[in-house]
Amino acid sequence: MLAYILRRLWQMVPTLFGVMLLLFILFNWVGGDPSYILAGKSFSAETLANIRHQLGLDKSLPEQFLIFVQQVLTLDFGTSWSTQQPVADILGSRIGPSLTLALPMLLVSLLLSVIIAAIVAYVRGSLTDRLVTLICTLAMSVSALVYIIAGQYWLAHKLGWFPILGWSDSLATNLWLYVPLPLLLGLVVSLAPDIRFYRSCFVEEMNHDYVRTARAKGLSEQVIMLKHVMRNALIPVVTSLMMSLPYLFLGALLLERFFGIPGMGNEVLNAVDRSDFPVIKAITIYVALATMLFNLLADIVYKLIDPRVQLK
Amino acid sequence: MTSQTTLLADDASCPASRSLWQLGWQRLRRDRIGLTALWVVLAFVLLALAGWLGLAGSHWRDEVAKPNMPPALFKDYGPATVELTAADIDAAQQHNTSIADASAATGMSAEDDPLAADMAAAQTQAANAAPLAVTPANDSLLVLGSDSRGRDVLQKVIQGTATSLLVGLSGALLAILIGTLLGALSGYFGRRTDDLLMWFYSVFTSVPDMLLLLAFSAVMSRGIDTVIMVMALTSWTGTYRLMRAEFMKHKGREYVQAADAIGASHRSRMFRHILPNVTHLLLVQFSLLTVALIKYEAILSFLGFGVGISQTSWGAMLAEAPAELLQGYWWQMAAVTLFMSLLVTAFSMLTDSLRDALDPKVK
Numbered sequence: 001m002l003a004y005i006l007r008r009l010w011q012m013v014p015t016l017f018g019v020m021l022l023l024f025i026l027f028n029w030v031g032g033d034p035s036y037i038l039a040g041k042s043f044s045a046e047t048l049a050n051i052r053h054q055l056g057l058d059k060s061l062p063e064q065f066l067i068f069v070q071q072v073l074t075l076d077f078g079t080s081w082s083t084q085q086p087v088a089d090i091l092g093s094r095i096g097p098s099l100t101l102a103l104p105m106l107l108v109s110l111l112l113s114v115i116i117a118a119i120v121a122y123v124r125g126s127l128t129d130r131l132v133t134l135i136c137t138l139a140m141s142v143s144a145l146v147y148i149i150a151g152q153y154w155l156a157h158k159l160g161w162f163p164i165l166g167w168s169d170s171l172a173t174n175l176w177l178y179v180p181l182p183l184l185l186g187l188v189v190s191l192a193p194d195i196r197f198y199r200s201c202f203v204e205e206m207n208h209d210y211v212r213t214a215r216a217k218g219l220s221e222q223v224i225m226l227k228h229v230m231r232n233a234l235i236p237v238v239t240s241l242m243m244s245l246p247y248l249f250l251g252a253l254l255l256e257r258f259f260g261i262p263g264m265g266n267e268v269l270n271a272v273d274r275s276d277f278p279v280i281k282a283i284t285i286y287v288a289l290a291t292m293l294f295n296l297l298a299d300i301v302y303k304l305i306d307p308r309v310q311l312k
Numbered sequence: 313m314t315s316q317t318t319l320l321a322d323d324a325s326c327p328a329s330r331s332l333w334q335l336g337w338q339r340l341r342r343d344r345i346g347l348t349a350l351w352v353v354l355a356f357v358l359l360a361l362a363g364w365l366g367l368a369g370s371h372w373r374d375e376v377a378k379p380n381m382p383p384a385l386f387k388d389y390g391p392a393t394v395e396l397t398a399a400d401i402d403a404a405q406q407h408n409t410s411i412a413d414a415s416a417a418t419g420m421s422a423e424d425d426p427l428a429a430d431m432a433a434a435q436t437q438a439a440n441a442a443p444l445a446v447t448p449a450n451d452s453l454l455v456l457g458s459d460s461r462g463r464d465v466l467q468k469v470i471q472g473t474a475t476s477l478l479v480g481l482s483g484a485l486l487a488i489l490i491g492t493l494l495g496a497l498s499g500y501f502g503r504r505t506d507d508l509l510m511w512f513y514s515v516f517t518s519v520p521d522m523l524l525l526l527a528f529s530a531v532m533s534r535g536i537d538t539v540i541m542v543m544a545l546t547s548w549t550g551t552y553r554l555m556r557a558e559f560m561k562h563k564g565r566e567y568v569q570a571a572d573a574i575g576a577s578h579r580s581r582m583f584r585h586i587l588p589n590v591t592h593l594l595l596v597q598f599s600l601l602t603v604a605l606i607k608y609e610a611i612l613s614f615l616g617f618g619v620g621i622s623q624t625s626w627g628a629m630l631a632e633a634p635a636e637l638l639q640g641y642w643w644q645m646a647a648v649t650l651f652m653s654l655l656v657t658a659f660s661m662l663t664d665s666l667r668d669a670l671d672p673k674v675k
Contacts, residue, residue, distance in 0.1 A: 018515030023527070030531045137660065141653040143610050145630050149645065153637045246520065253522060254611065268523065269615060272530040280527055288518040 004311045005296065012292045019288045020072055024065050027277045068281075077282040082274040087282045090267065097167060098263030100174050101255065102248045105186045110241060112187070113194035114234075120195065121202030122225060132195065139192040148258050151185040165260035182255040198237055205233040235306050242298030246291040332592060332670065339669040346665025352658035356473060357481075363474025372467040372624060376458070380641045383457040383465075457643040460636065468624055469647045473655075475625035479539055479609045484601035486544030488551050488594055495555025496582050500563050509552075517549050525608065529617040536619045539612060543605050551597050558590045592670035599663040603656055610652070626652050 035051040052058045056067050071077050077087040120132045156164040162181035168174055205211070206229055214224045253265035260266075264283060271279035303309045330338075340346050362368040456465040498509040516524070528542040562568060563586065571585045606626075612618035613627025626648050633645035 014511055015514045015518055018511055019518055022515055022519075026527060026531050137657065138653070141656040141660065142649060143607060143626075143630070143652055145610060145614055145627070146645065146649045149630065149633050149637065153634070157638065257615070268526055272526045272617065275530060277530070280530055284519055284523055284527055287520060287523055291518045291520070 001300075001311070005300070008296045008299075012296075015292060016072075016285075016288065019285065020069060021065075023281050023284055024068055027281060028061070028064055028068075072285055077278050077285075080271075080276055080279050082271075082276045087278050090279060091264070091282060091286070094262060094264045094267045096263075097174070097261050098252075098256070098265065099248060100171065101179055101182055101186075101261060101263065102252055104175070104179065105183050105190075105252065106241075106244070106248065108183065109187055109190050109194060113191055113198055114237065116191075117195050117198030118202055118225065118230065118233075121199050121206060122221075124199075124203055124206070133199070136192040136196045139188070140196075144189045144254060147188050148185050148254060151181065151188070152258055155184075156181055165258070167259075167261050178259065178261070182252070182259045182261065186252055186255055197240065198233070201233045201236045202229060205229045208232075231305070235302065238301055238305060239298055242294050242301060245294045246287055336592065336666075336670040340665055343665050343669065345661055346669065349658040349661040349665060352654065353662055356477060356655050356658070359470060360474040360477040363470050364478065368467075368470050370467075370471070372463060372471040374464070374467075375462040376454075376464050378458065378462055380460055380636075380639070381454060381458040381462075382641075383455060383643050456647045457641075459632065459644050460641070465644050465647050468629060468644075469626075469651050472624050472626045472629050472648065473651055475536065475619055475623055476606050476609055476627075476652075477655075479536065479543065479619075479625070480602040480606035483540045483543035483547070483605045483609075484598050486540065487548040487601055487605075488598050490544060491548035491551025491597075492555050492587075492594065494548070495552040496559050496587070498552070499556040499559025500578070500582050500586070502560070506556075509556075513549055513552055516546070521546055521608075522611075525612060526617065529612065534617070534620050536623060539609060539618050543608060547601060547605065550601070551594070554593060554597060555590065558593065559586060562586045562589060595670065596663060596667050599659055599666065603659045603663070606652070606656065606659075 035048050035055070035057065049058070056064055059067075075088070079086050080090055083090070116132070120129050123129050152164065156162045163177060166178050168178065211224060211229060214228050215221075219228075252263075253269065255261070256263045256265040257269055267279065268283055270276070271283070299311065303311055340350070359368065363370075454464050454466060456469065459465055459468065494509050494512070498506045519527075524546045525542055528545065529538065532538045532542065559582070563581075568581055568585055571581050576585065609618060609625060610627035610630060613625045614631045616631070618627050619625045629644055629648045633648075636642070636644055
């Protein structure tokens, strides 16, 4: 097991190198010279040269790449171009709000969708099943934007059940006051595809021979569903869950934008808006690292819940 | 005697062996939902074609009606607006001109004011331009109402359909091309080529799609061609994975060995022998991708990183919706939602039907 983990960690090195190369090509080569953006309206040749020197743009491309590699290895991405704050400080203050929204959303959504999917799969072929599938298909066809715009307008503005937007410093206030509406809308967006996917996992398992055997030896339907089918059907569920964990760090982009939550997603959008390259680069590197680590974790969890899996 | 004739008849009626495509089409024709979905999608493509060729929706920029007019069917459901009479406008203009008298406002005489000449010139110019700027008040009702600048929502939504479909279809096509080419090389040649391309793949999949899209659009200029390119560059990975596995599976099959025996080159084996046997998977992949990209485009344009301001798309129209909703003008959002969900539902159902119809295991 340890050897496997070490080997996988070693394999991440070239991938991380590739991500760095991709980002470097994007921001240092395709992105062009940022010193004009930084200099603002009143630039002289001197200020431009100064800025270029500060950013290391007067060096050759390989040297610039080395600087970037050094930044990634020390996880020190310098300062933001628009606010001059250290990038590490910005990200440190953004991760909390993102997790405050994304973590409860993930848990509630997982619980609800697995339960509904199991029930619907159990009564598969019935009117309820077909109705739920139809509703899911229709719900998936509406853009997430529409749910958020309409939800914010009706539930917050018209009915006044929730604050329209906002965020505070206290976790309790956030959870009670500011998180519920984005959470609800996030659920509406994510439930339909999740239910459909999990339902197909359950249905596939229920067609296996072992279910018939279990039924034949007289086990109750509850035991069959909860003990036999659930355990097998949860394997793809766990995989997809682990794959979605890196998105926790990225936050719910649109929801954070609409509800003024100062999280990572909002920060990414602001950074793209202001051409704040260091922040985008830092977030991308962090999210890529998280993705790779969670992929590894997914494989290990996979092994733990399914003893048949051999790690190679 | 009779038995022989029936045998002959059987022989004659025995159909020639049909290709997967013919079988698929036959199965699709029997599938009522799939066929309806196909017609809806084709209707949208025709509408989009008309939009690209300028036959429909090309006048979406024209301010043809009063601002924020509700749709014809719901003309009583819009919020009450205050009608301005000509007298009100005249009074407002009189008021404006008296204030706009620059010299009076600054308290300087006309000779001292260095801008006096410019102001006077500007005012005469404005006076010349004014009669042109006044659009004839059009009371005719529009099917889907008008937006905040008096533009026809129907024209806008048709133009939006054209843009969104163009982005979705061509983005998906490009992504399929990249994915198939790389997947074919990787699966067919294996070894070093595979290692290199797998590395490339792992780099692209280790960054979430949305973040990659945003990173690309941060460094590129805004515009429809950029959006298409960015989407193709970020969404080829699924196709690559699929094609790599298929080519690995097929390269050892007898028919490929036979092709090798008759001296077919690598390129011919890859693209003339193997590719036609996996195209049905690509078709399903293509329609899946198109739906995904149409949704992505809406979000990107909404955030302001999508199509430029000289074009409109469903996302760009939705971006106007929050401000309009606050004033009670709901119809632009409703129109976009209706068009978009109809297309996305039809496309998803078509994908499901295609998957069933083109599955070679089903007879």
